[in-house]
Amino acid sequence: MSTSSIKKMIQISEPVIGEQECLAVQETLKSGWTTQGPKVREFERNFANIHQSKSAIASTSCTTALHLILKALNIKEGDEVIVPAFTWVSTANVVEHCLAVPIFVDIDINTFNIDPKQLKEKISSKTKAIIAVHLFGLCADIKAIKKIANNIPIIEDAACAAGSFSPEGMAGSLGIAGAFSFHPRKIISTGEGGIITTNKQELADKIDVLRNHGASLSEEKRHHSSQPFILPDFNVCGFNYRMTDIQASVGIIQLEKLKEFIDFRQYWAAFYQEQLSDIKWLKLPEIPKGYGMNWQSFVCVFNKSKHFRTRNEIMLQLQEKGISTRPGTHAVHLLGYYQSKYQFKDNDFPAANLADQQTLAIPLHNKMTEEDFKYIVDIIKGL
Numbered sequence: 001m002s003t004s005s006i007k008k009m010i011q012i013s014e015p016v017i018g019e020q021e022c023l024a025v026q027e028t029l030k031s032g033w034t035t036q037g038p039k040v041r042e043f044e045r046n047f048a049n050i051h052q053s054k055s056a057i058a059s060t061s062c063t064t065a066l067h068l069i070l071k072a073l074n075i076k077e078g079d080e081v082i083v084p085a086f087t088w089v090s091t092a093n094v095v096e097h098c099l100a101v102p103i104f105v106d107i108d109i110n111t112f113n114i115d116p117k118q119l120k121e122k123i124s125s126k127t128k129a130i131i132a133v134h135l136f137g138l139c140a141d142i143k144a145i146k147k148i149a150n151n152i153p154i155i156e157d158a159a160c161a162a163g164s165f166s167p168e169g170m171a172g173s174l175g176i177a178g179a180f181s182f183h184p185r186k187i188i189s190t191g192e193g194g195i196i197t198t199n200k201q202e203l204a205d206k207i208d209v210l211r212n213h214g215a216s217l218s219e220e221k222r223h224h225s226s227q228p229f230i231l232p233d234f235n236v237c238g239f240n241y242r243m244t245d246i247q248a249s250v251g252i253i254q255l256e257k258l259k260e261f262i263d264f265r266q267y268w269a270a271f272y273q274e275q276l277s278d279i280k281w282l283k284l285p286e287i288p289k290g291y292g293m294n295w296q297s298f299v300c301v302f303n304k305s306k307h308f309r310t311r312n313e314i315m316l317q318l319q320e321k322g323i324s325t326r327p328g329t330h331a332v333h334l335l336g337y338y339q340s341k342y343q344f345k346d347n348d349f350p351a352a353n354l355a356d357q358q359t360l361a362i363p364l365h366n367k368m369t370e371e372d373f374k375y376i377v378d379i380i381k382g383l
């Protein structure tokens with residue numbers, strides 16, 4: 001295959017939205033019920049079943065899902081919530097929105113997830129929750145975290161982890177509650193969207209009320225009651241974090257494709273692992289035994305001592321060859337808001353700092369072809 005024949009850009013990620021999703025949206029739009037209603041309920045039921053959870057409550061994003069969990073757990077001013085230092089900023093932002101303090105813990109560079117060995121020293125009498133992020137789709141080491149956490153609730157930021165599992169069970173069933181994302185960079189998408197899974201009925205009920213302005217009755221239930229003209233009580237101060245039935249009708253179809261999407265990604269991740277194993281300047285992702293990875297992203301670490309170029313120069317080279325790349329994510333303690341509020345230094349969390357500077361995600365998604373994967377391998381081998 002001639003590399004010069006490739007004219008298109010291979011995107012880092014692309015959602016696969018087909019005819020079925022379009023038809024489902026049309027049907028919902030024509031049904032006359034577009035806000036949270038029967039489609040959201042169906043999506044929630046199906047999502048909960050797949051993720052070994054008794055309940056699922058859909059929301060507008062993973063960020064609002066996390067916010068709802070913290071609010072339902074009554075996280076408030078002065079409380080501390082532990083979060084990994086390398087994650088998407090919203091894992092920490094939601095703690096700030098509760099006026100609580102995010103306490104950062106460094107990651108294990110081999111998994112990109114919170115390092116349980118460094119957790120103990122960060123726990124204090126003010127610690128009210130631990131957010132374990134399943135970054136890039138790999139579940140955090142929940143067994144080790146639980147040992148240290150004792151009774152502190154563990155919240156899973158499972159934004160990237162639909163369909164993933166650890167030896168302890170499915171993502172979303174491993175802590176007190178889990179929050180997932182359906183942003184287009186995730187393995188299944190509803191445009192924007194999120195969902196909370198939990199096995200605690202009382203928590204699910206609280207979250208259900210909080211996402212709907214604090215109303216004691218959902219709009220759908222009121223609409224179908226014998227007295228739809230009676231407005232419900234509002235006993236708590238809630239939010240409007242409702243998913244629409246339009247999004248849920250896409251989500252239902254996407255969820256049916258989840259297994260097929262993961263199988264495809266696992267096949268091509270194995271291809272990358274095999275084909276790129278000899279590249280000295282690239283540390284490939286490692287999946288610990290017993291973990292099921294959905295391969296939301298294929299994130300490597302660039303070894304700067306083994307290449308004459310920098311990571312960003314490599315990214316530019318790949319961009320020029322039509323291959324889109326990204327850093328894995330960012331170290332939150334290095335971001336302007338957090339640095340100025342808490343006076344962090346770059347090396348306060350060395351592994352997060354390294355991951356911020358040297359991670360390299362290469363394209364792995366369900367719209368890619370065999371030709372795309374082979375082209376990427378050829379180009380990387382030639383750098």
Ligand SMILES: Cc1ncc(COP(=O)(O)O)c(C=O)c1O
Binds near residue numbers: 088135159160194
């Ligand atoms: C680890 C993590 N947490 C939270 C989020 C936020 O998800 P959303 O965009 O659905 O709010 C993301 C999104 O990329 C993420 O990667």
